[in-house]
């Protein structure tokens with residue numbers, strides 16, 4: 166059999182070889198502590214699970230869901246935008262449920278990228294922005310995010326030919342993997358830049374509720390003019406510890422929502438209604454579980470930053486996301502240091518180079534592991550560096 170050429174164009178998945186090294190280490194009896202994957206370790210709040218369980222037992226949820234999602238779920242998303250961001254959305258034309266935001270993010274390229282087109286993607290960034298463009302026969306133009314620029318893109322530095330061939334620009338704040346946050350001014354610049362260059366601006370807001378120290382993250386849709394040129398992907402995954410449930414949405418510019426909807430109706434059949442009902446419970450139910458989640462992550466962030474700073478780093482405490490973005494010791498590559506930590510400390514981190522060329526020289530720590538494991542991991546790292 167002969168596979169499609171577009172598969173060959175996908176970049177090597179750096180994390181696959183790391184996975185193999187981790188299972189080898191475990192097979193050798195090493196107690197591996199993983200700061201690798203960003204997958205909340207705590208359970209989904211009980212009232213959401215209960216709502217899902219009740220809906221699961223209702224035969225009314227057992228047939229094909231609507232392609233465009235339950236009207237009640239779209240209304241709950243619209244109410245959330247109104248309440249949280251003072252943004253008014255039409256639930257029929259400006260909101261579309263997606264099967265976890267990754268699904269919507271990946272399919273957006275099918276609606277916007279033809280062969281020869283490009284997507285502007287943050288570097289480092291969530292790998293799906295790039296691979297989806299490649300799968301559509303297009304390519305990527307990198308927006309470098311550097312410490313010097315607080316990991317914010319500089320639109321004025323994007324060369325003219327990159328502007329012309331791009332159809333789509335991705336942003337993500339609070340950011341994975343750098344943990345950077347932004348203010349509404351950045352979104353306003355992005356909206357203006359997108360209008361001037363006839364781009365769709367797609368903002369990935371997976372971590373918009375995961376913020377600390379009194380900082381609250383803005384929505385791109387708050388920027389004046391955003392509803393003409395921008396969409397935003399939302400997700401229950403990180404906010405409510407629901408990564409396994411696969412419930413998200415996209416909201417914003419009607420033309421883009423319609424285009425993505427046209428792709429999706431030809432590919433999937435929507436989200437299981439029982440899960441959408443659980444999603445309504447998440448959005449409209451008590452929010453105290455989120456407060457607890459935030460205090461757990463803030464405590465872990467403090468513990469890890471303090472431990473790494475004691476070991477010689479000079480890290481600031483990020484105001485959002487579930488990550489720390491940490492420079493590797495002088496003379497190491499991302500991969501060198503990742504392998505050193507696995508071999509000498511039994512600790513897994515994500516090599517920054519897996520998120521794009523500008524990620525070289527960094528590793529990403531996720532805060533999604535129990536406090537005692539996090540503390541032991543940090544202690545092992547300090548010990549391994551002392552013995553190096």
Ligand SMILES: *Cc1c(COP(=O)(O)O)cnc(C)c1O
Pocket residue numbers: 203264265266267268291337341369371399400401402403408411412413
């Ligand atoms: C976790 C994550 C997502 C999405 O998650 P879903 O579970 O698919 O909703 C999207 N973008 C980024 C940057 C993420 O880290």
